[in-house]
Ligand SMILES: C=CC1=C(C)c2cc3[nH]c(cc4nc(cc5[nH]c(cc1n2)c(C)c5CCC(=O)O)C(CCC(=O)O)=C4C)c(C)c3C=C
């Protein structure tokens with residue numbers, strides 16, 4: 311059941327010394343136990359803040375950290391929130407008791423470290439139902455399909471990884487971020503253990519969880535390293551985490567909180583603006599450079615059918631960064647496009663490659679590419695942007711090309727992540743009471759499933775984002791080949807399941823049943 315309502319609020323924008331009215335509309339989400347589990351509020355300006363929207367998310371427990379996150383657009387907070395915020399600023403570790411052991415779990419994608427890792431890494435990725443979502447009835451096909459697609463794609467992916475030195479830099483970079491975050495937390499008087507849990511490669515989330523248990527962590531802050539939330543990234547990692555928590559007595563009793571997205575934090579926005587400012591200065595005529603935000607895409611159906619907030623968060627993030635640059639008197643032209651699509655389905659548009667060509671045709675001469683959906687260098691910055699898109703830009707008439715580096719361990723950024731962790735501490739375990747009331751919820755402390763349900767309630771069936779067959783010459787041929795391949799895999803499976811013999815049993819994908 312969803313209840314909606316709206317109210318007008320008077321707001322003060324500190325960065326522009328300007329006040330204005332905003333209309334807040336809210337959606338109260340009540341689950342089958344009649345327990346309020348989420349209050350989603352979208353605030354739109356009534357006057358004053360042109361082109362601006364302020365999204366305020368207010369959910370009990372896991373969502374509450376966002377209430378106190380620093381927005382470029384400050385808002386008046388209720389007296390209880392004000393009290394909480396100021397308490398935290400004065401004495402952040404007031405929320406850590408004597409025998410508490412604080413842990414921070416950084417969630418990330420993971421990447422192959424060697425060329426041998428590429429196919430099994432791809433298998434893990436495609437075996438994820440949040441990447442390829444099969445109809446429930448065909449769930450048993452997930453692993454055989456993942457095997458099939460990963461083998462088919464491995465050689466192309468290997469070429470990419472070979473060209474960036476034989477593997478992904480993600481593990482190294484994420485480990486370095488974890489270490490810097492640990493140090494920054496110590497500097498802010500919050501000693502904490504920081505763990506890295508990857509979704510598709512080592513160190514797997516399960517490995518991080520084992521360490522968390524061995525270290526006896528009592529309070530855990532879960533921080534996905536994706537600034538914007540997508541069902542396919544943070545959502546997938548959180549869903550996995552929830553399934554691990556559900557089955558483990560230690561974890562069920564460990565207080566925790568999740569920061570689902572943090573693209574709106576002032577520290578992150580300012581760090582991105584700093585990087586852009588530095589790179590712009592390297593151009594001959596900085597004012598003439600078009601700032602080209604390039605985000606990793608998702609299939610359109612994620613946004614339109616499953617309600618993924620990714621696109622909205624991305625657009626708002628770009629707006630915040632541009633606003634920050636305008637405050638610094640930098641008013642370059644800018645655009646946002648989406649890269650890295652795979653397979654025959656439609657992804658978020660405009661596509662980065664097509665946009666580059668169009669900009670060239672329009673006579674744009676200088677482009678500064680800004681990777682925006684990820685905070686580490688990875689194959690899609692080092693190969694796709696630096697090599698493929700640069701080449702395309704040059705062929706399209708663009709003469710000057712630059713690229714903003716990923717944030718990595720940039721000190722202001724790391725310091726802001728540490729602040730995000732500290733600001734979330736008062737909410738660690740905040741769901742305890744309400745969750746105990748709703749004993750049927752899957753995770754007693756925190757409520758990841760409910761977070762996902764708020765975006766992706768029906769877990770809508772989505773078309774596969776990838777080719778199921780690799781012999782296509784045209785898009786429609788690929789689609790048909792895909793369908794034929796699907797049927798072939800099905801037939802293979804039927805034979806295997808009925809006879810108990812075949813390749814999938816041989817690979818260990820299907821269990822051998824002894825009669
Ligand atoms: C916010 C970032 C990302 C989103 C959203 C995302 C969605 C998404 N990705 C695929 C398929 C592939 N992704 C691959 C690599 C990869 N993806 C991201 C980030 C997002 N993905 C990163 C950072 C990386 C690189 C990791 C590294 O090793 O450096 C790959 C493998 C590489 C390749 O073969 O091209 C695939 C495949 C889908 C289908 C999807 C949304 C449904």
Ligand SMILES: [Fe+2]
Pocket residue numbers: 606650
């Ligand atoms: Fe991806």
